[in-house]
Amino acid sequence: MKLIMIAMFIMVFPLVGFSKTVKICADKNYWYPFVFTKDGQVTGLQTDIIKAALTKAGFEYSITPLPWKRCLSEMKKGKVDAAATASYKAKRAVYMNYPKDAATAKESNWRVSQVAYVVVSLAKDNYNYSGDLKTLPQPVYVPSGYSIAEDLRKLGLKVDDKAKSDLNNFKKLKRIKKGSVVTLLQLAQAVIKSPGMEDIFVIQKDPIKSKSYYLPFSKKSSLTESEQEKNMGCDSFCS
Template structure:
């Protein structure tokens, strides 16, 4: 059988396994507004809606589960999920996961502070003696995670982290810029909390799937269709709706507190 015919046969088998056989692609993700979240029983978000549109065009049915990030990673490792939405690429994951060539979105990690207790900084050294709110299941850059200059204090949710910041239980918190800005409005605390414009790091988010038969071709098709969709007016409208445009004030202060080293959303050693 010619090579192209073999590839088409594998691709057809993959599609059939999720359609004609009545199976669905099982995708897990953590609520991470405005990228992916649930509101009044409806799934929303820039990356969720983008992914749903791409899969619909590919004729693939998806079963979604919204769970804490550490649980998502555990399900991937145990084969209880086929893929994860809004996951960062890392060399350690290449042995078990496949990534499309096209990312879904770009994350910018920044710090937030309470207006009553501002802590301006330019480098991690400026954070000496402070307590920084973090998120469980997130492993930050080596410089950040191994620093003994400051204390890292995790909270069960992003909302809890902002609550601790308002009450003075932590000095700063680190999260994605758009996630933080979304929560300032959702929690009605925009008059109490401010974003520090220093971008700690930037990282691309992907849809990744487990390395199973035919998944490599599925990933290729997903990446190609995603790239095509992102060139359409519909994607521009979707991006604008979720505030995905660049923040000029943040980009103007492009110096990073970690000297260009990354802060990553990855599993902790306990996962």
């Protein structure tokens, strides 16, 4: 999978002499392999990219795992500077600075990475996803606070987004034996390889959506707007 580092814009707009600590919150959910917590530390492909980019640019940083809704709330209040990571949503852009092309690009040049969402159905249902989201077995389970839930609701689908994690949604689908899970391809593959899961779930072949994920900054960050514009190139690409 092609990963595009946020270090691209940092190299174009160097952060020489930057000494503030950037406070970052990350989803506490097991969002494997992109963002997850191991031994109390946030890790994963996306966080590794972010850490490497910020270190190279001379940033001090801290990354704290939080429930996603709380992470977004902290962004709104400016209690954290950035979120690792978030897709673009217009209502988030009210309080987050995104790359300029985030609202329109299918694969932004400034993304941390591209993420594909797939449908996981029950093997017993013999369901075959053919591109029509309205045919998804319902309810559709999505973690709490995830923007994909809103996308599916707009299509009139019944969405259950009460669970805090994808893993909880898999357990719920297994227990209730009705509906489907929308999640990351890599995470779905890891779950299905778990003992006792191989014959229960089926990953649908075609992804339902591919989204760019970013390291957006809070508009109420401890970094002033002028510092964001000068030191991060926001005058060139941030909304």
